[in-house]
Amino acid sequence: MRRVFLTLGALALCGGIAAAAVVGFGLYNVSARQGHLPGVEWVVHTAFKQSVRLRAPEAKEVPGDIGNADRIKLGALHFQGACAFCHSVPGQSRSATAQAMNPPPPHISEAVAKWEPQHMFWIVEQGVKMSGMPHWPADGRGDEIWSVVAYLNAVPDMTAQDQTALTGDGSGAARCSACHGEGGKSINSYVPRLDILTSDQITQALLQYRDGTRPSGIMQEAAAGLTDAQIDRIAGRYGAAQAVSDQAADKTQTDHAGAGLAMRGTDAVPACTQCHGPGRAADAPIAPVLAGQSQAYMESQLKLWRDGHRGGGVRANLMAKAAQDLSDAEIAAVAEWFAGLDHAADAQ
């Protein structure tokens, strides 16, 4: 018996020395060109697929608006900027460089074919270790990931023309207006309007996206490379110099479910309009105007505030506390009410 243990011990020691030699002397060839030994690729790929299936959320977590055209478009535009280099888009072929990766990233049409939306959500959120697939760069932004998944879910049925309709022909719309619309007047419910913000508000948001204090996989990607001068230019181009102040609170739709909550609050929720208008005091220009703002955007932002995933300026704590008791239904009602207000009613 003793001999058996000694033998095993000696073998283990030899194995350890051999492993140390492989690592220490660079004996393992990490070349991507070289590829894997036979069978390894199958093992690794199977481990990947099974891991995703084990950990993905349940199918009932898939949001009901996964087929929403605005959501698909937002996902498509982000995919175009952040993902298409490796995975390409429907109707186009992959970059030769990306194909030389090991493992080679699959063309998106091929990649999405095998997965349900909840699986794609997990892959986009978590990334895949040692494959070159990154995880989502911001925490707590499942709402953004579902927008990307909305696009991925639409990919199998898309033609090259559909893709062009979503993201343009690449001939170069300005970066911001691709999503935020001409002049920042976004007509996409999931993308905020910039034309009703002040330049200062836009500057602050971009600075926070750039340094990651306001988590957003989409906007951190867009703002990462901006210089201070570029941020100033963008803020000046899209934002108003002066805060828009309201005049016409009486023009608002007061029989809406969200109106009472927004204008008067409850014993747990402060009234939105005291800070955001319409009807706010003329010298209360600090908080952004919400009249006419994009509905789905406001809904997702309110949930971020409530759930503690939203960064902001010195007054961020005010909004976090204001939103902490909102229910999903209240959020939906308030967002719908503000979105339905005529922005002109809030402008001078």
Place this chain on the structure above:
Amino acid sequence: MTRFKRPTRTRTLVALAGVLLMSACGEGRQSVLNPSGRDALLLYDLALVMFVGALVLWLLVGGLFVYVTRINPREMSRGLAEGLIIGGGVLFPVVLLGGLLVYSLPLMQAPREADEGMRVHITAEQWWWRVEYELPDGSRVTSANELRLPVGRRTGLILNAHRVIHAFWVPALGGKADMIPGRETYLSFLPEEAGTYRGQCAEFCGASHALMAFEAVVMEPDDFAAWLDAEAQEATPPQSEEATRGAQVFAREGCGSCHTVRGTQALGKVGPDLTHVGGRVSLGAGILGAEAPDFVNWIAHTESLKPEVAMPSYDHLSPDDLAALAAYLGGLE
């Protein structure tokens, strides 16, 4: 021997009474030993009678026991022994305790009986008090963190709670009552001495439970009527330049989305009504004074003064803005 013992026992009683009296003196603003209302007095008398009764019972039965076992442990006749056991051990306690029961049972209803006087609705929030005075016409005057009562009149308190269980207690004025979300409880006070007493939440209700107090101000009936009349008015407009600027800061920072200042755009219901906050004797539900530095301190450091409170700290405001706010709020008398 008995002659030697009597002065000792008397001295013990005097000393005991002295201890009781000592704790009753000092401020006594939050003490059951300083009863300043009919109901508190009832409770005080009840406690005293019970205490004295228990003391007499303990001393006599215990004394008898010590007497027959230690002081005079001689053999006694069966008749005497049975007499002592049945008389001292059964009959006497039954008579005394029965007497105490007969005395105390009728008291149980008294502090809770409904009444013709004014009614005040008090809702416990985390961690402050919403106080609404019901006027004869049924309308309500809203105030907060302070209970004003007329001396010599019984006032009914209708108690409720917003989210969690609290308990309402002003030891110097009366008993204690639970405050339960979704269920009204009732208490009434008949203050007999004008003065300022302190109330405290008496049921653990979260992080800042210990910081949930209030002042109960008992006033002469005429003073009270004048005060209630003033409390029902809308807020006084800012009187100084600084106060006017404070009102602007108040609007700019959105304070009105949580607080009401009647007569202005501020109509929030989340936090205390501030229409007459400048006339109150404390801030932050009985934890700070009500001078300008207290306002500044409270507004800038709310969350460290009262952990987990719903109001955010406005520590981003400049000292100038804070001073202006203090001038405005302090002027809301």
